[in-house]
Amino acid sequence: MTDQIRNRIRAIIAEQAMLEPDQITDHSTPQDLGIDSLGLVESIFAIEEEFDISIPFNANEPDKSDFDISNMGTIMAAVERLVAQKAA
Amino acid sequence: MSPKKTGKKADVPAAVSRPSPTRPDGLRRVVITGAGTINALGHDVPTTLAAFREGRCGIGPLEFRDVERLSIQIGAQVHPWQAEDYFNRQQILLYDKFTQFALLAAKQAVAQAGLDFQGALGLRSGVVLGTAGGGLNTWDENYRTVYEEGKNRVHPFVVPKLMNNAAASHVSMEFGLRGPAFTVATACASSNHAMGLAFQMIRSGGAQVMLTGGSEAMLCFGGVKAWEGLRVMSKDACRPFSANRNGMVQGEGAGVFVFEDYEHAHARGADILAEVVGFAMSSDAQDIVMPSAQGAERAITATLQDAGLNPEDVGYINAHGTGTAANDKTECAAVAHAFGHHADRLMMSSTKAMHGHIIGGTGAVELLACIMALRDGVIAPTIGYQEADPECALDVVPNEARDARVDAVLSNAFAFGGLNAVIALRRV
Numbered sequence: 322m323t324d325q326i327r328n329r330i331r332a333i334i335a336e337q338a339m340l341e342p343d344q345i346t347d348h349s350t351p352q353d354l355g356i357d358s359l360g361l362v363e364s365i366f367a368i369e370e371e372f373d374i375s376i377p378f379n380a381n382e383p384d385k386s387d388f389d390i391s392n393m394g395t396i397m398a399a400v401e402r403l404v405a406q407k408a409a
Numbered sequence: 410m411s412p413k414k415t416g417k418k419a420d421v422p423a424a425v426s427r428p429s430p431t432r433p434d435g436l437r438r439v440v441i442t443g444a445g446t447i448n449a450l451g452h453d454v455p456t457t458l459a460a461f462r463e464g465r466c467g468i469g470p471l472e473f474r475d476v477e478r479l480s481i482q483i484g485a486q487v488h489p490w491q492a493e494d495y496f497n498r499q500q501i502l503l504y505d506k507f508t509q510f511a512l513l514a515a516k517q518a519v520a521q522a523g524l525d526f527q528g529a530l531g532l533r534s535g536v537v538l539g540t541a542g543g544g545l546n547t548w549d550e551n552y553r554t555v556y557e558e559g560k561n562r563v564h565p566f567v568v569p570k571l572m573n574n575a576a577a578s579h580v581s582m583e584f585g586l587r588g589p590a591f592t593v594a595t596a597c598a599s600s601n602h603a604m605g606l607a608f609q610m611i612r613s614g615g616a617q618v619m620l621t622g623g624s625e626a627m628l629c630f631g632g633v634k635a636w637e638g639l640r641v642m643s644k645d646a647c648r649p650f651s652a653n654r655n656g657m658v659q660g661e662g663a664g665v666f667v668f669e670d671y672e673h674a675h676a677r678g679a680d681i682l683a684e685v686v687g688f689a690m691s692s693d694a695q696d697i698v699m700p701s702a703q704g705a706e707r708a709i710t711a712t713l714q715d716a717g718l719n720p721e722d723v724g725y726i727n728a729h730g731t732g733t734a735a736n737d738k739t740e741c742a743a744v745a746h747a748f749g750h751h752a753d754r755l756m757m758s759s760t761k762a763m764h765g766h767i768i769g770g771t772g773a774v775e776l777l778a779c780i781m782a783l784r785d786g787v788i789a790p791t792i793g794y795q796e797a798d799p800e801c802a803l804d805v806v807p808n809e810a811r812d813a814r815v816d817a818v819l820s821n822a823f824a825f826g827g828l829n830a831v832i833a834l835r836r837v
Contacts, residue, residue: 358735359698362640375480380640381656381734 326372326404327397333367334393347394354393361390368396374403430672432717438671439611440837441780442679443524445517447510448662448764448774449485453517457774458781460763461789462810467764468647468658475630481642484628485660485765503566504579505544506626510663510770511576512583515620519584522667522679524618526585535588535616536580537607538665539599539623541769542632543592544571549631576624580665588616597729598690599623600664600772601822601830605688607668608832617670622773624663633659639698641733647766649730649759649791650737650805652798657731660765664773683783683834686817687716693827700736700823705743708829712819713747716833720751723833724815725782727775728805729823730759730791731766738800740821745803756813758806762793772822776832779818783836786814 328342335342338354345354351361358380365376365388376399378388389395431437446453449467450460460467467485476482492501492509504512515536526534547570551563569575574592581590589610593603600623607621627633636642636659643656674681689711693704713720729740737759745752760778767774778789787810794807817835824830 357699359696362638365640366638378640379643379655381643381654385655 323401326401329371330368330397330400333371334364337364337367345393347392347397349393351390368400372400372404372407374400374407376403430675436612437614439608439668439685440671440674441666441682441685442669442674443518443520443522443667444664444682444777444780445514445521446662446664446774446777447487447513448664448767449487449660450764452487452513454777457764457777458785461760461778461781462787464790464792464809465763466792467660471628471633473629479630479633479637481633481637481644483644483658484633485658486628487661502564503570505547505570505575506661507540507542507544507624507663508570508576508579510626510661511538511624511665512579514622514624514663514665515580515583518620518665518667522669524667526618530617531585531587533588533617534586534619535610536577536586536590536620537593537603538577538580538621539593539595539601539603539769539772540573540576540625541594541596541599542625542627543573543594544575545627545632546629547571549629552631580620584620586620589619594769595828595830596824596826597766597768597771598822598824598828598830599769601820601832602690602828604666604668604772604776604832605690605830608685608688611668611670617673619668620665621668622663622665622776623770625768625770626661627768628659628661643732646793647732647762648793648795649728649732649762650741650798650801651794652796654732654734654737657733657761657766660761660767660771662764662767662774663770664777666773666776681837683780684837685832686835687712687718687833688831689715690828690830693829695827697827698825700739701827702739702742702746704827705740705821705823705829706747708831709743709747709819709821712831712833716817716835718817718833720748722817723748723751723755723819724813725779725788725818726755726757727778727818727820728757728759729821730761732759732761736823738798740823741801741803752803756788756804756806756811758789758791760789762791772820772830772832776820776834779820779834782813782815782818783834786812788813788815
Protein backbone atom coordinates (compact mmCIF):
# COMPACT_ATOMS: atom_id res chain seq x y z
CA MET A 322 0.00 0.00 0.00
CA THR A 323 2.69 2.45 1.07
CA ASP A 324 4.95 1.56 -1.85
CA GLN A 325 2.06 2.01 -4.16
CA ILE A 326 1.32 5.48 -2.78
CA ARG A 327 4.97 6.42 -3.08
CA ASN A 328 5.15 5.22 -6.66
CA ARG A 329 2.09 7.20 -7.61
CA ILE A 330 3.52 10.35 -6.02
CA ARG A 331 6.87 9.75 -7.73
CA ALA A 332 5.09 9.48 -11.07
CA ILE A 333 3.29 12.79 -10.49
CA ILE A 334 6.44 14.62 -9.45
CA ALA A 335 8.41 13.07 -12.32
CA GLU A 336 5.88 14.31 -14.81
CA GLN A 337 6.00 17.81 -13.33
CA ALA A 338 9.81 17.84 -13.30
CA MET A 339 10.08 16.15 -16.70
CA LEU A 340 12.29 13.41 -15.22
CA GLU A 341 12.08 9.62 -14.89
CA PRO A 342 10.37 8.37 -11.68
CA ASP A 343 13.57 6.61 -10.53
CA GLN A 344 15.35 9.97 -10.56
CA ILE A 345 13.08 11.15 -7.73
CA THR A 346 14.69 10.19 -4.42
CA ASP A 347 13.51 10.86 -0.87
CA HIS A 348 16.26 13.43 -0.50
CA SER A 349 15.38 15.43 -3.61
CA THR A 350 14.12 18.90 -2.79
CA PRO A 351 11.66 20.66 -5.09
CA GLN A 352 14.52 22.99 -5.99
CA ASP A 353 16.81 20.04 -6.91
CA LEU A 354 14.15 18.84 -9.29
CA GLY A 355 13.70 22.26 -10.86
CA ILE A 356 10.16 22.67 -9.47
CA ASP A 357 9.38 26.35 -8.85
CA SER A 358 6.58 27.76 -6.68
CA LEU A 359 3.97 27.44 -9.40
CA GLY A 360 5.16 23.91 -10.22
CA LEU A 361 4.87 22.99 -6.56
CA VAL A 362 1.30 24.26 -6.34
CA GLU A 363 0.50 22.31 -9.49
CA SER A 364 2.07 19.13 -8.09
CA ILE A 365 0.10 19.46 -4.86
CA PHE A 366 -3.08 19.85 -6.89
CA ALA A 367 -2.24 16.71 -8.90
CA ILE A 368 -1.60 14.75 -5.68
CA GLU A 369 -4.92 15.95 -4.22
CA GLU A 370 -6.71 14.80 -7.35
CA GLU A 371 -4.91 11.44 -7.45
CA PHE A 372 -5.73 10.52 -3.85
CA ASP A 373 -8.90 12.54 -3.37
CA ILE A 374 -7.43 14.30 -0.34
CA SER A 375 -7.13 17.92 0.72
CA ILE A 376 -3.60 19.14 1.39
CA PRO A 377 -3.19 22.05 3.84
CA PHE A 378 -0.56 24.15 2.08
CA ASN A 379 -0.31 27.94 1.96
CA ALA A 380 2.41 29.22 -0.36
CA ASN A 381 2.88 32.26 1.89
CA GLU A 382 4.06 30.25 4.86
CA PRO A 383 5.33 26.91 3.59
CA ASP A 384 7.25 26.33 6.83
CA LYS A 385 4.15 26.67 8.97
CA SER A 386 1.93 24.32 6.99
CA ASP A 387 1.26 20.85 8.37
CA PHE A 388 2.39 19.73 4.95
CA ASP A 389 6.20 19.62 4.98
CA ILE A 390 7.61 20.24 1.51
CA SER A 391 11.32 20.11 2.48
CA ASN A 392 11.95 17.14 0.22
CA MET A 393 10.21 14.27 -1.53
CA GLY A 394 10.49 12.04 1.55
CA THR A 395 8.62 14.52 3.76
CA ILE A 396 6.02 15.13 1.06
CA MET A 397 5.40 11.39 0.65
CA ALA A 398 5.14 10.86 4.40
CA ALA A 399 2.63 13.69 4.68
CA VAL A 400 0.54 12.32 1.82
CA GLU A 401 0.58 8.84 3.39
CA ARG A 402 -0.67 10.34 6.62
CA LEU A 403 -3.49 12.17 4.84
CA VAL A 404 -4.48 9.06 2.88
CA ALA A 405 -4.53 7.03 6.13
CA GLN A 406 -6.64 9.72 7.85
CA LYS A 407 -9.09 9.62 4.98
CA ALA A 408 -9.38 5.81 5.21
CA ALA A 409 -9.85 5.90 8.99
CA MET B 410 -13.65 65.94 0.87
CA SER B 411 -15.68 69.07 0.13
CA PRO B 412 -19.29 68.92 -0.84
CA LYS B 413 -20.50 69.19 -4.38
CA LYS B 414 -19.59 72.31 -6.29
CA THR B 415 -21.73 73.92 -8.90
CA GLY B 416 -20.50 74.28 -12.44
CA LYS B 417 -20.53 78.08 -12.23
CA LYS B 418 -17.55 80.00 -13.46
CA ALA B 419 -15.59 81.58 -10.66
CA ASP B 420 -15.03 85.31 -10.56
CA VAL B 421 -11.29 85.56 -10.94
CA PRO B 422 -10.00 89.12 -11.19
CA ALA B 423 -7.87 89.53 -14.29
CA ALA B 424 -4.96 90.86 -12.28
CA VAL B 425 -4.65 87.73 -10.13
CA SER B 426 -1.76 85.68 -11.33
CA ARG B 427 -2.39 81.96 -11.51
CA PRO B 428 -0.28 78.93 -12.37
CA SER B 429 0.22 78.15 -16.00
CA PRO B 430 -2.33 75.75 -17.53
CA THR B 431 0.48 73.86 -19.11
CA ARG B 432 3.67 72.38 -17.78
CA PRO B 433 7.08 73.69 -18.81
CA ASP B 434 7.19 70.92 -21.41
CA GLY B 435 4.00 72.21 -23.03
CA LEU B 436 1.77 69.35 -21.83
CA ARG B 437 -1.62 70.07 -20.26
CA ARG B 438 -1.94 69.84 -16.49
CA VAL B 439 -4.43 67.28 -15.15
CA VAL B 440 -6.41 67.59 -11.92
CA ILE B 441 -8.94 65.49 -10.01
CA THR B 442 -12.25 67.27 -9.42
CA GLY B 443 -14.50 64.45 -8.32
CA ALA B 444 -14.29 61.11 -6.53
CA GLY B 445 -16.70 58.28 -5.86
CA THR B 446 -16.53 54.82 -4.37
CA ILE B 447 -18.37 51.85 -3.00
CA ASN B 448 -16.43 49.18 -1.14
CA ALA B 449 -16.60 47.14 2.05
CA LEU B 450 -15.78 50.21 4.15
CA GLY B 451 -18.64 52.32 2.86
CA HIS B 452 -20.97 53.29 0.07
CA ASP B 453 -19.30 56.66 -0.53
CA VAL B 454 -16.06 58.61 -0.16
CA PRO B 455 -16.64 60.29 3.24
CA THR B 456 -17.49 56.96 4.91
CA THR B 457 -14.48 55.29 3.32
CA LEU B 458 -12.11 58.06 4.42
CA ALA B 459 -13.54 57.93 7.94
CA ALA B 460 -12.77 54.19 7.97
CA PHE B 461 -9.22 54.90 6.78
CA ARG B 462 -8.76 57.34 9.66
CA GLU B 463 -10.20 54.91 12.19
CA GLY B 464 -8.27 51.95 10.78
CA ARG B 465 -11.51 50.03 10.41
CA CYS B 466 -11.44 46.55 8.87
CA GLY B 467 -14.06 45.63 6.27
CA ILE B 468 -13.11 41.96 6.14
CA GLY B 469 -15.54 39.38 7.47
CA PRO B 470 -17.23 36.06 6.73
CA LEU B 471 -18.26 35.77 3.06
CA GLU B 472 -21.95 35.40 2.36
CA PHE B 473 -23.04 33.91 -0.94
CA ARG B 474 -24.32 30.67 -2.39
CA ASP B 475 -22.12 27.58 -1.85
CA VAL B 476 -19.64 29.47 0.36
CA GLU B 477 -19.48 26.38 2.61
CA ARG B 478 -17.69 24.55 -0.22
CA LEU B 479 -14.78 27.02 -0.14
CA SER B 480 -11.67 26.62 1.97
CA ILE B 481 -11.30 30.44 1.99
CA GLN B 482 -14.40 31.92 3.60
CA ILE B 483 -13.42 35.51 4.40
CA GLY B 484 -13.46 38.62 2.25
CA ALA B 485 -14.26 42.32 2.19
CA GLN B 486 -17.80 42.26 0.84
CA VAL B 487 -20.00 45.29 0.30
CA HIS B 488 -22.62 45.10 3.08
CA PRO B 489 -25.45 45.74 3.03
CA TRP B 490 -25.98 45.34 -0.68
CA GLN B 491 -29.35 45.35 -2.41
CA ALA B 492 -29.10 46.30 -6.07
CA GLU B 493 -32.80 47.23 -5.87
CA ASP B 494 -31.90 50.14 -3.59
CA TYR B 495 -30.11 51.81 -6.48
CA PHE B 496 -31.37 50.34 -9.75
CA ASN B 497 -34.67 49.40 -11.34
CA ARG B 498 -35.58 45.94 -12.60
CA GLN B 499 -34.56 46.59 -16.21
CA GLN B 500 -31.21 48.04 -15.15
CA ILE B 501 -30.48 45.05 -12.92
CA LEU B 502 -31.12 42.75 -15.89
CA LEU B 503 -28.38 44.61 -17.78
CA TYR B 504 -25.91 45.51 -15.02
CA ASP B 505 -23.60 42.92 -13.47
CA LYS B 506 -22.49 43.84 -9.96
CA PHE B 507 -19.19 45.26 -11.27
CA THR B 508 -21.17 47.62 -13.52
CA GLN B 509 -23.48 48.56 -10.67
CA PHE B 510 -20.49 49.45 -8.50
CA ALA B 511 -18.86 51.47 -11.30
CA LEU B 512 -22.05 53.43 -12.00
CA LEU B 513 -22.58 54.29 -8.34
CA ALA B 514 -19.01 55.49 -7.94
CA ALA B 515 -19.17 57.45 -11.21
CA LYS B 516 -22.38 59.21 -10.18
CA GLN B 517 -20.78 60.35 -6.92
CA ALA B 518 -17.68 61.60 -8.74
CA VAL B 519 -19.63 63.53 -11.37
CA ALA B 520 -21.91 65.04 -8.72
CA GLN B 521 -18.90 66.26 -6.76
CA ALA B 522 -17.24 67.67 -9.88
CA GLY B 523 -20.48 69.44 -10.80
CA LEU B 524 -20.05 68.73 -14.50
CA ASP B 525 -22.69 68.50 -17.19
CA PHE B 526 -21.58 66.66 -20.31
CA GLN B 527 -24.34 67.80 -22.62
CA GLY B 528 -23.09 69.62 -25.68
CA ALA B 529 -19.49 70.11 -26.69
CA LEU B 530 -17.92 68.91 -23.42
CA GLY B 531 -19.35 65.42 -23.90
CA LEU B 532 -17.59 65.14 -27.25
CA ARG B 533 -14.26 65.95 -25.59
CA SER B 534 -14.82 63.62 -22.62
CA GLY B 535 -14.57 59.89 -22.14
CA VAL B 536 -14.17 57.02 -19.73
CA VAL B 537 -11.48 54.43 -19.18
CA LEU B 538 -12.03 51.88 -16.43
CA GLY B 539 -10.11 48.91 -15.12
CA THR B 540 -11.47 45.49 -14.26
CA ALA B 541 -9.86 42.08 -14.15
CA GLY B 542 -12.85 39.76 -14.11
CA GLY B 543 -15.65 41.90 -15.54
CA GLY B 544 -19.03 40.30 -15.05
CA LEU B 545 -17.83 37.31 -13.09
CA ASN B 546 -21.05 36.95 -11.10
CA THR B 547 -22.91 36.72 -14.39
CA TRP B 548 -20.59 34.00 -15.69
CA ASP B 549 -20.92 32.15 -12.39
CA GLU B 550 -24.73 32.30 -12.23
CA ASN B 551 -25.23 31.27 -15.84
CA TYR B 552 -22.69 28.44 -15.83
CA ARG B 553 -24.56 27.13 -12.80
CA THR B 554 -27.80 27.35 -14.77
CA VAL B 555 -26.55 25.37 -17.75
CA TYR B 556 -24.09 22.97 -16.10
CA GLU B 557 -25.45 22.33 -12.61
CA GLU B 558 -29.13 22.83 -13.21
CA GLY B 559 -29.01 21.38 -16.72
CA LYS B 560 -31.08 24.13 -18.29
CA ASN B 561 -30.63 24.84 -21.96
CA ARG B 562 -31.64 28.48 -22.01
CA VAL B 563 -30.09 31.60 -20.47
CA HIS B 564 -31.27 35.19 -20.31
CA PRO B 565 -30.70 37.10 -23.58
CA PHE B 566 -28.59 39.79 -21.87
CA VAL B 567 -25.87 37.48 -20.55
CA VAL B 568 -23.24 38.67 -23.02
CA PRO B 569 -23.82 42.43 -22.73
CA LYS B 570 -23.92 41.96 -18.96
CA LEU B 571 -20.69 40.01 -18.50
CA MET B 572 -18.41 41.72 -21.03
CA ASN B 573 -15.46 43.54 -19.47
CA ASN B 574 -16.34 46.82 -21.18
CA ALA B 575 -19.93 46.83 -19.90
CA ALA B 576 -19.15 49.16 -16.98
CA ALA B 577 -17.29 51.68 -19.15
CA SER B 578 -20.07 51.62 -21.74
CA HIS B 579 -22.83 52.16 -19.19
CA VAL B 580 -20.89 55.01 -17.59
CA SER B 581 -20.47 56.64 -21.01
CA MET B 582 -24.22 56.25 -21.65
CA GLU B 583 -25.20 57.54 -18.22
CA PHE B 584 -23.36 60.84 -18.69
CA GLY B 585 -23.17 61.22 -22.48
CA LEU B 586 -19.39 60.79 -22.66
CA ARG B 587 -18.87 60.53 -26.42
CA GLY B 588 -15.08 60.61 -26.66
CA PRO B 589 -12.60 57.81 -25.89
CA ALA B 590 -14.18 54.94 -23.91
CA PHE B 591 -12.65 51.57 -23.17
CA THR B 592 -11.66 49.06 -20.52
CA VAL B 593 -8.23 47.99 -19.36
CA ALA B 594 -7.62 44.52 -17.95
CA THR B 595 -4.23 44.08 -16.33
CA ALA B 596 -5.29 42.04 -13.30
CA CYS B 597 -4.42 43.82 -10.05
CA ALA B 598 -2.99 46.86 -11.88
CA SER B 599 -6.06 47.45 -14.07
CA SER B 600 -7.21 50.62 -12.29
CA ASN B 601 -3.78 52.17 -12.23
CA HIS B 602 -3.27 51.46 -15.91
CA ALA B 603 -6.72 52.90 -16.65
CA MET B 604 -6.09 56.06 -14.62
CA GLY B 605 -2.65 56.45 -16.13
CA LEU B 606 -4.05 56.31 -19.65
CA ALA B 607 -6.81 58.77 -18.77
CA PHE B 608 -4.15 61.10 -17.38
CA GLN B 609 -2.06 60.79 -20.54
CA MET B 610 -5.06 61.50 -22.77
CA ILE B 611 -5.86 64.77 -21.03
CA ARG B 612 -2.22 65.74 -20.68
CA SER B 613 -1.67 65.34 -24.41
CA GLY B 614 -4.81 67.31 -25.27
CA GLY B 615 -6.74 64.28 -26.53
CA ALA B 616 -9.58 64.75 -24.06
CA GLN B 617 -10.82 67.44 -21.68
CA VAL B 618 -12.44 65.31 -18.99
CA MET B 619 -12.07 61.58 -18.34
CA LEU B 620 -13.98 59.44 -15.88
CA THR B 621 -11.54 56.82 -14.71
CA GLY B 622 -10.81 54.23 -12.07
CA GLY B 623 -11.97 50.66 -11.84
CA SER B 624 -14.40 48.12 -10.53
CA GLU B 625 -14.41 44.49 -9.46
CA ALA B 626 -17.00 42.03 -8.18
CA MET B 627 -15.26 38.69 -7.96
CA LEU B 628 -16.66 37.54 -4.63
CA CYS B 629 -18.79 34.64 -5.81
CA PHE B 630 -18.26 30.89 -5.57
CA GLY B 631 -16.40 30.52 -8.87
CA GLY B 632 -14.37 33.67 -8.35
CA VAL B 633 -13.00 32.68 -4.95
CA LYS B 634 -12.67 28.99 -5.87
CA ALA B 635 -10.34 29.94 -8.71
CA TRP B 636 -8.14 32.00 -6.37
CA GLU B 637 -7.98 29.18 -3.79
CA GLY B 638 -6.11 27.10 -6.30
CA LEU B 639 -3.04 29.33 -6.19
CA ARG B 640 -2.76 28.92 -2.42
CA VAL B 641 -1.93 32.56 -1.84
CA MET B 642 -5.10 33.49 0.07
CA SER B 643 -5.25 33.90 3.83
CA LYS B 644 -7.89 32.05 5.81
CA ASP B 645 -7.89 34.51 8.70
CA ALA B 646 -6.65 38.06 7.97
CA CYS B 647 -4.71 40.37 5.68
CA ARG B 648 -1.53 41.55 7.41
CA PRO B 649 0.60 43.45 4.90
CA PHE B 650 4.32 43.77 5.73
CA SER B 651 3.87 41.89 9.01
CA ALA B 652 6.29 38.98 9.47
CA ASN B 653 3.35 36.66 10.19
CA ARG B 654 1.39 37.63 7.07
CA ASN B 655 -0.09 34.62 5.34
CA GLY B 656 -1.74 35.85 2.19
CA MET B 657 -4.19 38.14 0.53
CA VAL B 658 -7.88 38.65 1.26
CA GLN B 659 -10.13 39.61 -1.58
CA GLY B 660 -12.49 42.57 -1.62
CA GLU B 661 -14.99 44.07 -4.05
CA GLY B 662 -16.11 47.52 -5.07
CA ALA B 663 -15.23 50.44 -7.29
CA GLY B 664 -13.52 53.78 -7.34
CA VAL B 665 -14.15 56.35 -10.05
CA PHE B 666 -12.62 59.82 -10.44
CA VAL B 667 -13.13 62.85 -12.62
CA PHE B 668 -9.81 63.73 -14.22
CA GLU B 669 -10.00 67.16 -15.80
CA ASP B 670 -7.85 69.53 -17.77
CA TYR B 671 -6.54 72.02 -15.21
CA GLU B 672 -7.47 75.06 -17.24
CA HIS B 673 -11.03 73.83 -17.70
CA ALA B 674 -11.36 73.05 -13.99
CA HIS B 675 -9.86 76.36 -12.92
CA ALA B 676 -11.99 78.40 -15.32
CA ARG B 677 -15.19 76.99 -13.89
CA GLY B 678 -14.03 77.37 -10.31
CA ALA B 679 -14.00 73.68 -9.56
CA ASP B 680 -12.74 72.40 -6.23
CA ILE B 681 -9.50 70.62 -7.08
CA LEU B 682 -8.80 67.52 -4.97
CA ALA B 683 -5.27 66.88 -6.25
CA GLU B 684 -3.13 67.15 -9.36
CA VAL B 685 -2.08 64.04 -11.26
CA VAL B 686 1.55 64.68 -12.12
CA GLY B 687 3.07 61.44 -13.33
CA PHE B 688 2.49 57.90 -14.51
CA ALA B 689 4.67 55.09 -15.73
CA MET B 690 4.31 51.42 -16.42
CA SER B 691 6.71 48.54 -16.90
CA SER B 692 6.65 44.82 -17.50
CA ASP B 693 8.80 42.32 -15.60
CA ALA B 694 8.83 40.07 -18.68
CA GLN B 695 9.82 37.30 -16.31
CA ASP B 696 7.20 35.20 -14.51
CA ILE B 697 3.41 34.94 -14.67
CA VAL B 698 2.94 35.13 -10.89
CA MET B 699 6.21 35.89 -9.09
CA PRO B 700 6.90 39.64 -8.89
CA SER B 701 10.23 41.25 -9.74
CA ALA B 702 11.76 44.02 -7.63
CA GLN B 703 13.56 45.37 -10.69
CA GLY B 704 10.35 45.65 -12.70
CA ALA B 705 8.60 47.45 -9.85
CA GLU B 706 11.55 49.74 -9.28
CA ARG B 707 11.65 50.71 -12.96
CA ALA B 708 7.98 51.73 -12.83
CA ILE B 709 8.54 53.79 -9.65
CA THR B 710 11.63 55.54 -10.98
CA ALA B 711 10.02 56.27 -14.33
CA THR B 712 6.97 57.74 -12.58
CA LEU B 713 9.17 60.11 -10.57
CA GLN B 714 10.87 61.18 -13.80
CA ASP B 715 7.55 61.61 -15.60
CA ALA B 716 6.27 63.74 -12.72
CA GLY B 717 9.46 65.77 -12.44
CA LEU B 718 9.71 64.77 -8.79
CA ASN B 719 12.84 64.09 -6.79
CA PRO B 720 12.69 61.09 -4.46
CA GLU B 721 12.71 63.37 -1.40
CA ASP B 722 9.58 65.18 -2.65
CA VAL B 723 7.50 62.05 -2.00
CA GLY B 724 6.07 61.80 1.51
CA TYR B 725 3.73 58.87 1.16
CA ILE B 726 3.28 55.78 -1.00
CA ASN B 727 0.11 53.77 -1.09
CA ALA B 728 1.65 50.34 -1.46
CA HIS B 729 0.41 47.44 -3.51
CA GLY B 730 0.91 45.60 -0.18
CA THR B 731 -1.13 42.47 -0.80
CA GLY B 732 -0.07 40.64 2.36
CA THR B 733 1.54 37.79 0.43
CA ALA B 734 5.04 36.68 1.29
CA ALA B 735 6.32 37.46 -2.20
CA ASN B 736 4.73 40.85 -2.95
CA ASP B 737 5.50 42.66 0.26
CA LYS B 738 9.20 41.91 0.45
CA THR B 739 9.66 42.52 -3.27
CA GLU B 740 7.82 45.84 -3.08
CA CYS B 741 9.88 46.99 -0.08
CA ALA B 742 13.08 46.10 -1.91
CA ALA B 743 11.91 48.03 -4.98
CA VAL B 744 11.02 51.12 -2.93
CA ALA B 745 14.27 50.96 -0.96
CA HIS B 746 16.25 50.83 -4.21
CA ALA B 747 14.26 53.50 -6.01
CA PHE B 748 14.34 55.98 -3.10
CA GLY B 749 17.75 55.27 -1.59
CA HIS B 750 18.20 57.03 1.77
CA HIS B 751 14.82 58.71 1.48
CA ALA B 752 13.11 55.29 1.75
CA ASP B 753 13.74 55.46 5.49
CA ARG B 754 11.94 58.80 5.77
CA LEU B 755 8.83 58.27 3.67
CA MET B 756 5.66 56.54 4.83
CA MET B 757 4.20 53.60 2.95
CA SER B 758 0.97 51.87 3.93
CA SER B 759 -1.27 49.23 2.46
CA THR B 760 -4.98 49.88 2.85
CA LYS B 761 -5.82 46.37 1.58
CA ALA B 762 -6.03 45.12 5.16
CA MET B 763 -9.12 47.37 5.44
CA HIS B 764 -10.90 47.13 2.06
CA GLY B 765 -9.40 43.86 0.85
CA HIS B 766 -7.70 43.35 -2.48
CA ILE B 767 -10.21 44.75 -4.95
CA ILE B 768 -8.19 43.28 -7.85
CA GLY B 769 -9.02 45.35 -10.95
CA GLY B 770 -10.62 48.10 -8.85
CA THR B 771 -8.04 48.23 -6.11
CA GLY B 772 -5.82 51.05 -7.40
CA ALA B 773 -8.84 53.30 -7.71
CA VAL B 774 -10.04 52.77 -4.14
CA GLU B 775 -6.45 53.17 -2.95
CA LEU B 776 -6.10 56.50 -4.75
CA LEU B 777 -8.58 57.82 -2.17
CA ALA B 778 -5.95 57.26 0.52
CA CYS B 779 -3.50 59.27 -1.58
CA ILE B 780 -5.95 62.16 -1.91
CA MET B 781 -6.66 61.99 1.83
CA ALA B 782 -2.93 62.24 2.55
CA LEU B 783 -2.51 65.31 0.33
CA ARG B 784 -5.72 67.09 1.17
CA ASP B 785 -6.46 66.20 4.77
CA GLY B 786 -2.93 65.50 5.98
CA VAL B 787 -3.94 62.07 7.25
CA ILE B 788 -1.98 58.96 6.33
CA ALA B 789 -4.10 55.79 6.22
CA PRO B 790 -2.59 52.99 8.31
CA THR B 791 -1.57 49.42 7.52
CA ILE B 792 -3.86 47.62 9.93
CA GLY B 793 -3.36 44.03 11.08
CA TYR B 794 0.35 44.68 11.54
CA GLN B 795 1.73 42.46 14.31
CA GLU B 796 5.39 41.53 13.82
CA ALA B 797 8.25 43.43 12.21
CA ASP B 798 9.73 41.75 9.15
CA PRO B 799 13.37 42.61 8.42
CA GLU B 800 12.57 42.19 4.73
CA CYS B 801 9.91 44.93 5.00
CA ALA B 802 11.88 47.44 7.06
CA LEU B 803 10.10 50.63 5.99
CA ASP B 804 7.71 52.91 7.90
CA VAL B 805 4.48 51.11 7.05
CA VAL B 806 2.33 53.33 9.32
CA PRO B 807 1.31 50.35 11.45
CA ASN B 808 -2.23 50.08 12.76
CA GLU B 809 -3.00 53.75 13.42
CA ALA B 810 -3.55 56.64 11.04
CA ARG B 811 -1.05 59.45 11.32
CA ASP B 812 -1.25 63.20 10.83
CA ALA B 813 1.40 64.40 8.43
CA ARG B 814 1.75 67.02 5.76
CA VAL B 815 2.84 65.55 2.46
CA ASP B 816 3.22 67.34 -0.86
CA ALA B 817 3.53 64.45 -3.29
CA VAL B 818 2.48 60.81 -3.17
CA LEU B 819 2.70 57.65 -5.26
CA SER B 820 0.29 54.77 -5.67
CA ASN B 821 1.76 51.40 -6.61
CA ALA B 822 0.13 48.51 -8.43
CA PHE B 823 2.03 45.37 -9.42
CA ALA B 824 -0.08 42.77 -11.17
CA PHE B 825 0.10 39.07 -11.88
CA GLY B 826 1.67 38.78 -15.27
CA GLY B 827 4.43 41.12 -14.12
CA LEU B 828 2.64 44.31 -15.16
CA ASN B 829 3.45 47.36 -13.07
CA ALA B 830 1.72 50.75 -12.99
CA VAL B 831 2.54 53.67 -10.69
CA ILE B 832 0.78 57.03 -10.43
CA ALA B 833 2.01 60.25 -8.82
CA LEU B 834 -0.23 62.94 -7.31
CA ARG B 835 0.64 66.34 -5.89
CA ARG B 836 -1.16 68.76 -3.65
CA VAL B 837 -2.62 71.78 -5.43
